[in-house]
Amino acid sequence: MSSVLAVSAVTLQMSCVAALLGIAILAIVLSRSHRASAVIYGATSVVCLIAMLGSLYWLIGGNTNASGVTLPIGLPWLGAHFRLDALASFFLVVVDLGGAAASLYGLGYGRHDPAPHRVLPFFPAFLAGMNLVVMADDAFSYLLCWEFMSLASWALVMAHHREPGNARAGYVYLVMASFGTLALLLAFGLLAGPTGDYGFAAIRAAQHTPYVATLALILMLLGAGSKAGLVPLHVWLPLAHPAAPSHVSALMSGVMTKVAIYGFIRVVFDLLGQPTWSASVIVLFLGGLTAVMGILYAMMEKDLKRLLAYSTIENVGIIFVSLGLALAFQANGLKLAAALAFTAALFHVLNHSFFKSLLFFGAGAVLTSTGERDMDKLGGLIHRMPFTSFAFLVGCVAISALPPFNGFVSEWLIFQAVLQSPELPQWALKIMVPAVGALLALAAALAAACFVKAFGVTFLGRPRGAAAETAGEVDRYSLSAMFILAAFCLLAGILPGPVIDALSPISIAILDGRMPIQANEAWLSIAPIAESRSSYNGLLVLVFITVSASLANFFIHRFASHALRRGPAWGCGFSDSTPAAQYSAESFAQPIRRVFGTLVFHARDHVEMPAPGDTRPARLRIELHDPIWEGIYAPTAGAIGFAANRFNNLQFLTIRRYLSLVFATLVTLLLVLAIWS
Amino acid sequence: MQMHSLSFDVSHTLAGGLVLISFMMLYQDRLYSLLNVFALHALVLALSVAWQAFIQDAPHLYVTAAIALVFKAIVIPVALHRIVKQLGIHRDIESAVGIGPTMLAGMGLVALSMVLMLRVTAEADPLAREDLAFALSVVLLGLLVMVTRRNAVSQVVGFMSLENGLVLAATGAKGMPLVVEISVAFSILIAFIVIGIFLFRIRERFDSVDVSALDDYRGEHR
Numbered sequence: 089m090s091s092v093l094a095v096s097a098v099t100l101q102m103s104c105v106a107a108l109l110g111i112a113i114l115a116i117v118l119s120r121s122h123r124a125s126a127v128i129y130g131a132t133s134v135v136c137l138i139a140m141l142g143s144l145y146w147l148i149g150g151n152t153n154a155s156g157v158t159l160p161i162g163l164p165w166l167g168a169h170f171r172l173d174a175l176a177s178f179f180l181v182v183v184d185l186g187g188a189a190a191s192l193y194g195l196g197y198g199r200h201d202p203a204p205h206r207v208l209p210f211f212p213a214f215l216a217g218m219n220l221v222v223m224a225d226d227a228f229s230y231l232l233c234w235e236f237m238s239l240a241s242w243a244l245v246m247a248h249h250r251e252p253g254n255a256r257a258g259y260v261y262l263v264m265a266s267f268g269t270l271a272l273l274l275a276f277g278l279l280a281g282p283t284g285d286y287g288f289a290a291i292r293a294a295q296h297t298p299y300v301a302t303l304a305l306i307l308m309l310l311g312a313g314s315k316a317g318l319v320p321l322h323v324w325l326p327l328a329h330p331a332a333p334s335h336v337s338a339l340m341s342g343v344m345t346k347v348a349i350y351g352f353i354r355v356v357f358d359l360l361g362q363p364t365w366s367a368s369v370i371v372l373f374l375g376g377l378t379a380v381m382g383i384l385y386a387m388m389e390k391d392l393k394r395l396l397a398y399s400t401i402e403n404v405g406i407i408f409v410s411l412g413l414a415l416a417f418q419a420n421g422l423k424l425a426a427a428l429a430f431t432a433a434l435f436h437v438l439n440h441s442f443f444k445s446l447l448f449f450g451a452g453a454v455l456t457s458t459g460e461r462d463m464d465k466l467g468g469l470i471h472r473m474p475f476t477s478f479a480f481l482v483g484c485v486a487i488s489a490l491p492p493f494n495g496f497v498s499e500w501l502i503f504q505a506v507l508q509s510p511e512l513p514q515w516a517l518k519i520m521v522p523a524v525g526a527l528l529a530l531a532a533a534l535a536a537a538c539f540v541k542a543f544g545v546t547f548l549g550r551p552r553g554a555a556a557e558t559a560g561e562v563d564r565y566s567l568s569a570m571f572i573l574a575a576f577c578l579l580a581g582i583l584p585g586p587v588i589d590a591l592s593p594i595s596i597a598i599l600d601g602r603m604p605i606q607a608n609e610a611w612l613s614i615a616p617i618a619e620s621r622s623s624y625n626g627l628l629v630l631v632f633i634t635v636s637a638s639l640a641n642f643f644i645h646r647f648a649s650h651a652l653r654r655g656p657a658w659g660c661g662f663s664d665s666t667p668a669a670q671y672s673a674e675s676f677a678q679p680i681r682r683v684f685g686t687l688v689f690h691a692r693d694h695v696e697m698p699a700p701g702d703t704r705p706a707r708l709r710i711e712l713h714d715p716i717w718e719g720i721y722a723p724t725a726g727a728i729g730f731a732a733n734r735f736n737n738l739q740f741l742t743i744r745r746y747l748s749l750v751f752a753t754l755v756t757l758l759l760v761l762a763i764w765s
Numbered sequence: 766m767q768m769h770s771l772s773f774d775v776s777h778t779l780a781g782g783l784v785l786i787s788f789m790m791l792y793q794d795r796l797y798s799l800l801n802v803f804a805l806h807a808l809v810l811a812l813s814v815a816w817q818a819f820i821q822d823a824p825h826l827y828v829t830a831a832i833a834l835v836f837k838a839i840v841i842p843v844a845l846h847r848i849v850k851q852l853g854i855h856r857d858i859e860s861a862v863g864i865g866p867t868m869l870a871g872m873g874l875v876a877l878s879m880v881l882m883l884r885v886t887a888e889a890d891p892l893a894r895e896d897l898a899f900a901l902s903v904v905l906l907g908l909l910v911m912v913t914r915r916n917a918v919s920q921v922v923g924f925m926s927l928e929n930g931l932v933l934a935a936t937g938a939k940g941m942p943l944v945v946e947i948s949v950a951f952s953i954l955i956a957f958i959v960i961g962i963f964l965f966r967i968r969e970r971f972d973s974v975d976v977s978a979l980d981d982y983r984g985e986h987r
Contacts, residue, residue, distance in 0.1 A: 744861065747920075748912045755877070755905070762881040 097146045098155050098172040101180065101223060104139035108132065108216035112209050119205035125198040128208045133191030136215065140184035143177040148590050156225055163228060169287060171225035174593040175358065178434060179222045179350045182441045185576075186343035187215045189569045190335040193449050196565030197335055200456050206247040207333055214240035214339065218347050227276035227286040231269065234351070238265040238315075241344060244336045245328045257327035264314050264324040271311035272351070275304045279359060291359045301360045305367045308355045309374065315348035317401040318408060319378040320716045325401060326385070330393035330461070334452020337393060341400040342445035346437050349407055356415070357430075357598045365419035365514055371412030372520060376527035378405030381716075383534040384688055387541070387680050388712060390673035391461050392451045395542055396444065399487065402531055403440045407433050409524055410502045414599070416517050417508065423601030425508040428616050431591050431603050432501035438587070439494040439580060443486040446573040450480035453562040453570070454546065458555040463545045463673040465553040472559045477547040479570035484543045486577040488536040492630040494580035497614070499532060500624060504616045534680065541676045550667040582626035584614050674710060681710075689713055772820040773891070776937075779813035780899035783933060784875060787906035790926060791871050792864060796849050796918055800842045803922050807837030810929045817936045826936055833932065837925065841957055848961060849918060862913045874905040896937030903930030915975055921960050928953050 111131050118124040154173030161168050172180075194211070201207055217237030224230035242265065246258040278300055279291045296304070314321035325345075329337045356363070382401030389395040410433035417426035451461070453476045460466055470477040486493035489500075506528070509521035551557040561567075580587055585606035592602040606614050615623040678693075685691030690713040698704040741749070786806045793799040811834040818826030882898035889897075907927025911920045 744912065744915065747908075751908045751912050754908070755874070758877055758881055762877060762884070 097142060097177075098157050098170065098223070100142045101139055101172060101219065102157060102159075102170060104135050104142070104184075105216045105219045105223075107135045108212040108219070111135065112211075112213040112216070115208040115212065119208055124208055125201070125204050126195060128212065129191045129194040129198055132212045132215065133188045133195070135212075136184045136187035136191060139219065140181055140188055143172070143180035143184065146172065147174060147177040147181060147593065166226065166228060166286070168229040168232075169225035170220070170223040170229065171288070172223060174597045175350070175353065176222050178591065178594055179346065179437075180219065182346050182438055183215070183218045183222060183343050186339055186441050186445050187218075189445055189449075189573055190339050192572070193338070193452070193566050193569035194335045196563035196567075196569075197333070197452055197456060199563075201333060203247060207244060207336070210240045210243040210247075211336065214244060214336070217241075218343060221347050222350055225288045227280060227288070227291070230288075230351075231272060231276065234272065235269060237344065237347065238269070241328075241332075241336075241340055244340075245332045247333060247336075248331070251331070253327070254331045257324070257331040261324040261328040264321065268311045268314035268321075271307045271314070275307035275311060275355065278304050278307065279355070288354075288359060292361075296360055298364050302364065302367050304360060305356050305363075306370065308352050309370065312348045312352040312355075313374070313408075316345045316352070316404045316408075317378075317382075318374055318404060319381045319401065320720055322378070322382070322401045323717060323721055326389075326394050326397040329397040329400070330391065334393070334448055334455060337397070337452070338445040338448035341397060341448060342441040345400060345404055346441055349404070349411075349433075349437060352408075353411065353598070356411075357418075363415045363419045365416055365512075365517060368412045368415035368419060369516060369520060371408055371415060372524050375405045375408030375410075375412050376524040378402070378408060379531035380405070380527050380534070381688070383531050383538055384680075384684055386538045387534060387677050388685060388689065388691075390463050392454065392463055392466075392542065392546060393448070393461050395463075395538070396447050396451055399447075399535065399538065400440075400444055402535060403436065403444070403487075406499065406502065406528060406531065407436050407440070409528060410436065410505065412524075413502070413505045413509075413521065416512060416521070417505075418599055420512055420514075422508070422511055423599065424603070424617065425505060425511065426599050427592075427595040427601040427603050428501065428508070429505035430595050430599055431588055432498055432505055434591050434594060435494075435501060435580075435584070435587060436498035439486070439498050439577070442573050442576045442580065443483045443493075443495060446479060446483040446570055446577065447487065449566060449570045449573070450476055450483060453566055454559075456566075457559040457562055460553070460555050463542070466546045466551070466556045467549045467553075467667065467670065468547070468551040468556060469559055470547040472556075473547075473561050475561060475567050476570065477543075479567070479574045480547065481543055482574040482577055484539040486581070488539045489532050490536070492578070492581045492626045492633060494577050494584070497581055497584040497624065497626060499528075501616055502528065504622060508617070537680060541673060545671065545673045545676060549670045552667045552670070552672075578630075582630050583612060584624075584626055585609060585612055588614060685712070688715060690715075772816075776813065776816055776820065777895055779809060779816060780896055780933060780937075782809050783813065783929070784899050784902045784906070787903050787910075787926060788868065788871055790910055790922070791867050791906065791913070794864070796854060796916065797846070799919055799922055800845050800849070803845075803926060804838050804842040806926055806929055807833055807842075810932060811838060813933060814936045829932065829936060833929075836953075837929065841925065844957075844961065845918060845922070848964060852918075852964070854916070854918070861915050867909065867913050871906055871909055874909060875902045878902045878905055893937055897934055900930045900934035900937060903927070903933060906930075917960070917964055917975075921957065921964075925953060925957070 111128060114131075115124065115128045118127060154171055154176075156169060156171035158167045158169050191211075198204060198207070214237065217233055217240050220233035221230065221237055224233050242258060242261055245261055246254065249255055249258065276286065276291075279294075279296065280286050281294060281300075283290075283294075285291070285294075309318065310321065314324075317325040325341075329340050332340060379402050382398050382403075382405055386395045386398035386402065389398055410429050413429035414426045414433065417423075417429060453473065454466065454469065455461055457473060457476075458466060458469075482493070486495040489495040491497075503525065506521055506525035509518060509525075512518055512521065588603055588606045592605075596602050603616060604618070609615055609619065609623070611625055612627050613619070613623045613625040615621070681689075681691045690711070692711040694709040694711060696707045696709060698706060783806065786802060786809055789802045790799060790806065793802055811830045814826055814830040814833055818824065818830060878901035879898050882901055883894060886894045886897060904927050907923050907925075907930055910923030910926060914920055914923060
């Protein structure tokens with residue numbers, strides 16, 4: 089019975105993918121019609137919802153035996169293998185939930201799109217691609233679907249290609265995506281070995297030497313990491329994610345990075361077999377670096393969507409740290425701790441997809457209503473867009489890892505895993521894990537500061553420009569998408585136990601271990617190792633916050649003032665301060681720029697004072713250098729350009745010279761053979 | 766044993782003669798004499814292949830020998846003669862590199878192919894080893910002819926002498942199917958036709974078959 093159910097589940101998923109591709113074709117046909125947007129987004133959201141519910145039912149139903157389907161497409165003697173197991177079904181839930189929310193948001197947001205025919209066909213195709221990557225069960229289909237996903241998202245990035253910077257973003261994205269796919273190709277080539285069986289089942293069954301396994305892990309870090317935004321491969325992400333329309337940005341940031349993480353988990357945890365502990369050091373180091381660098385970049389940013397994109401990099405770093413912990417524990421046979429770290433990583437994947445989509449929706453709403461992404465031209469939107477600002481606030485609180493929302497739970501679980509590090513036998517890990525934990529703590533604190541900045545500068549204070557003054561609330565579809573995600577953020581935060589239990593089949597299948605059953609805990613608490621060690625109860629925290637805040641509110645209004653009074657704010661002696669005198673994004677970030685930016689970004693503040701008698705105003709100029717772009721990418725690009733210029737002469741040889749070149753090559757090879765054999 | 770030794774000596778002589786004639790081609794700087802030497806090259810190849818057919822008792826190799834004789838020793842040289850006459854380029858002196866260095870390079874190539882082939886095929890039948898070594902020499906010398914000549918006609922000749930080396934290698938090894946040889950021969954014929962037509966086209970357009978005229982036309986002469 090269960091296998092029948094499983095087969096029908098994978099069939100259902102494949103039919104949903106087929107439906108999405110059908111919608112993409114329909115979108116090409118309909119694209120000029122003025123109702124196309126509503127039809128396409130409506131159909132996409134329904135299909136995604138069905139796919140999401142199907143995979144959720146499959147995951148929660150406790151179905152442990154995976155089921156596959158082989159389609160007679162692709163290479164004639166291979167076919168294309170697709171398979172649904174616990175890990176795939178979880179990521180399908182993430183993808184399709186994000187897809188359904190983005191489609192719902194698109195119903196409203198898409199009406200403002202200046203060029204819908206550039207977005208509509210690629211949007212369902214992009215979703216179909218992500219679904220297929222997660223279900224692919226051989227290297228060939230995996231790479232094919234991966235490239236399909238990359239190209240569809242590239243087309244979406246280039247949707248508004250005439251806007252300044254977008255063409256460059258698309259170019260950088262294309263280069264980095266090709267690089268990533270090359271790394272994946274090499275990784276799979278290495279894993280398939282000399283027998284050349286590219287099915288995941290064969291790769292899983294094969295024995296890999298530690299050398300091959302480590303090399304494959306590094307290649308996966310390069311390939312999946314460049315798509316997920318691992319520092320230093322992240323450079324395309326803050327350019328490309330904001331360039332796309334906002335609901336696509338939400339999908340790229342909230343969902344596509346997760347598909348990349350899925351690829352990493354699938355290969356490193358599932359296909360490679362037992363890991364070596366030294367491999368985890370690389371993952372931990374890169375994860376910690378990514379988390380801190382990502383949020384520092386975000387802190388320096390004043391473009392709202394770019395800030396969110398950089399914050400995605402930070403969260404990807406957090407997830408990779410957690411996966412590195414799981415690798416370290418698994419290599420040493422600490423199954424409970426490994427399951428804890430792994431579950432925490434998956435939980436954070438889910439959470440990040442919720443709140444990052446929500447935040448991008450909010451940024452999109454601000455963009456629709458004001459036409460501005462620069463925070464220094466916004467402000468005071470809480471009065472003009474109260475619902476959007478409430479949803480955005482929920483997202484900010486959740487991403488800053490504050491209880492009772494979901495971000496706190498997953499980061500708390502990750503710290504619980506960090507605290508297990510004394511059980512590790514290797515001294516390198518014993519020292520490294522707490523250091524990475526400190527980096528995570530730093531990143532979490534900076535994230536809170538960063539989102540105080542994002543929310544405070546955008547929504548609080550007074551409007552800094554005409555666009556912010558005349559803004560209005562956005563449509564109901566966009567709002568409902570945001571509120572649904574906000575509700576998910578709260579629900580996952582106060583009821584983490586069921587989520588952890590739902591994730592347990594995955595860690596059983598992948599790591600052969602699981603966290604304790606959380607449903608047995610009283611009062612909906614969660615206890616990652618044992619209740620005597622540590623436990624958390626989101627519901628209790630929510631009740632406490634609600635009660636204490638209500639009581640404080642009541643007492644303040646009861647005993648301090650009877651009515652809300654509005655009076656002139658104290659202006660520090662300046663009676664008619666302009667809105668420009670408020671804290672701006674850059675001035676808010678100044679303390680952190682002074683502390684960290686001087687070292688990391690070579691940040692310098694220059695004050696340009698006019699000469700006495702000159703009526704020009706004084707100016708404060710901030711100088712920032714991107715260490716990764718200027719240290720790695722610019723020299724690489726320069727070297728490639730130099731070499732290309734040199735080799736350009738080869739284009740202009742005479743026929744005889746070309747023949748001589750061939751002849752010389754042949755003779756050289758023969759000489760090598762004669763000398764060496 | 767006596768018979769074997771004789772057959773070995775004869776085929777060795779013919780293959781060595783082919784290498785020698787390749788050197789003669791390197792030495793020629795007039796087109797007519799180059800074509801004559803090429804005809805001789807093809808004739809010796811035909812003899813060599815026929816001798817292989819005789820000692821290997823493989824009648825289909827006679828067909829290959831006949832193809833070599835008819836097409837390479839007669840039809841192609843005659844046709845190229847006509848082309849050269851029609852183009853009026855029979856007086857051209859057209860080697861790009863001096864004769865002396867070319868001959869030295871040719872000797873180096875023969876030495877290289879000997880060293881290489883004798884070492885690589887240490888296990889094989891001695892007849893086949895020598896044969897392969899000579900064949901590789903002929904191929905390399907053919908390439909050298911192509912590289913050191915300016916004129917398109919002599920490049921065609923160099924290419925076809927290279928192909929002669931391939932046929933020599935193929936017939937020296939036992940059991941090479943006839944189909945392959947026929948297809949090779951026909952591909953050479955087609956290449957000859959295409960190159961012939963091409964030569965006239967170049968001539969019509971540039972009043973010369975010196976390939977450097979093409980480079981001038983591309984505007985990329987440096």
